[in-house]
Amino acid sequence: QKEVEQDPGPLSVPEGAIVSLNCTYSNSAFQYFMWYRQYSRKGPELLMYTYSSGNKEDGRFTAQVDKSSKYISLFIRDSQPSDSATYLCAMSSRNTPLVFGKGTRLSVIA
Amino acid sequence: KAGVTQTPRYLIKTRGQQVTLSCSPISGHRSVSWYQQTPGQGLQFLFEYFSETQRNKGNFPGRFSGRQFSNSRSEMNVSTLELGDSALYLCASSLGQGRLAPLHFGNGTRLTVT
Numbered sequence: 001q002k003e004v005e006q007d008p009g010p011l012s013v014p015e016g017a018i019v020s021l022n023c024t025y026s027n028s029a030f031q032y033f034m035w036y037r038q039y040s041r042k043g044p045e046l047l048m049y050t051y052s053s054g055n056k057e058d059g060r061f062t063a064q065v066d067k068s069s070k071y072i073s074l075f076i077r078d079s080q081p082s083d084s085a086t087y088l089c090a091m092s093s094r095n096t097p098l099v100f101g102k103g104t105r106l107s108v109i110a
Numbered sequence: 111k112a113g114v115t116q117t118p119r120y121l122i123k124t125r126g127q128q129v130t131l132s133c134s135p136i137s138g139h140r141s142v143s144w145y146q147q148t149p150g151q152g153l154q155f156l157f158e159y160f161s162e163t164q165r166n167k168g169n170f171p172g173r174f175s176g177r178q179f180s181n182s183r184s185e186m187n188v189s190t191l192e193l194g195d196s197a198l199y200l201c202a203s204s205l206g207q208g209r210l211a212p213l214h215f216g217n218g219t220r221l222t223v224t
Binding site: 036049096097100 | 114143145152153158168200202212213214215216217218
């Protein structure tokens with residue numbers, strides 16, 4: 001079992017839809033959870049950063065962490081064509097480097 | 111503030127050659143990490159440096175090496191290149207030594223080995 005599992009998609013939604021992206025993980029020591037967005041030919045860009053369980057909201061983006069289920073989610077409200085990218089979940093513990101999911105490719109159709 | 115800068119952006123090498131990739135972190139960032147990104151494996155951790163010391167190393171062969179200079183700039187070297195080394199190599203910097211500071215990535219160096 002890989003440490004971090006993420007559905008690769010691709011996921012295609014109409015403009016304005018609510019998007020739900022998810023990752024599961026196996027290492028219960030993970031404490032820091034991040035979501036990155038990667039456009040074609042660019043490096044990953046940090047979107048959201050959370051510590052331990054709970055919700056965090058930033059504009060149209062909401063990150064959720066459920067440590068009891070080892071499950072994290074990213075919700076995008078009112079999705080826009082500019083949100084079309086690959087979304088990567090990532091997580092780490094105090095003593096381990098960041099481990100990434102393989103990414104979900106999202107297309108938002110106008 | 112300038113972001114993480116990686117040079118060169120693209121590189122084509124022949125099997126058996128060696129290559130050196132360069133990374134300049136965000137000003138003030140002292141930690142630099144390197145990742146390899148391929149379609150099949152995603153992002154895989156190579157190594158991490160803080161104040162010129164290697165803190166962690168991923169599960170890659172000894173052909174992959176790196177170093178960090180006193181100005182926090184970093185280089186990674188791959189010797190005896192193999193076809194499977196073709197990938198996007200990403201450098202990331204962060205503010206501190208601990209995990210509380212998230213990583214900020216450059217746009218990578220695309221290495222093609224023929």
